[in-house]
Amino acid sequence: MSPRVGDRDGYGRFGIIDETADGLLCHECGRRFTHLGLHAFKAHEISADEYRSAHGLARRGLVATATAQTIADNARRTMGTKAAFIEARNPSAARAARRRGPEAISPAGMAAIIASAKARRGTGRLGTVVTCAWCGVEFCPLFSAAQRRFCSRSCAARHTRRTSR
Structure with a gap:
């Protein structure tokens, strides 16, 4: 029988990340760390993906909140000034790549969506104030x-x- 969310799982609970001011609880050894994926790889010799699947954890969340915020702040502060990043940044190419993804909308489908939106424009209001x-x-x-x-x-x-x- 597969474990359910909240069942005992080593030192933690299956599918639940236990975070305190001291860090995230490791399901394998019971100690706390700010970067659980890195700890799992170094101490237990398993990848972050293997750790997540073994303990029923979501794709995100193996980094303590304060540490994740610091990483995001540093990226926002520094990436905008890097010439290579600015040169390589291409929003239209990114948008096109998203459209080519698994749920991509065909050009004919996109044209139909745009035409429908234009036809509905201005008809969604009651007309009373x-x-x-x-x-x-x-x-x-x-x-x-x-x-x-x-x-x-x-x-x-x-x-x-x-x-x-």
Whole structure:
């Protein structure tokens, strides 16, 4: 019988990453580390993918939150200044590659989507102006939202919080 999420799994629980201020709990040895994938490779001689599949963990999350944030901040700060990165960056080529992927939309399909969007343009509004019950801004709701009294979810939430007290 295969383990279920939450079942005991070595030192941890199957499918759950235990993170504290000291780091992530290793299911194999019970110690805590900031970079669990690197630890699994060095100490237990298994790859991060093997560790994930053995313990039912998701693709992301083998790095402590603070460490992941530091890595992301460093990349944002430094990659924008690297000439090779800037020269190689090509958003249109990236978009084309995504379209060629497994769920790619054919050129004819894309043309149909664009034509449909153009045909619908301007037909999605009721044509009546409503004043937001919370902030007083005027807006024109969509056909599917004929009963809307608020311009946004945040105004509706503020109204709900105010009236529930």
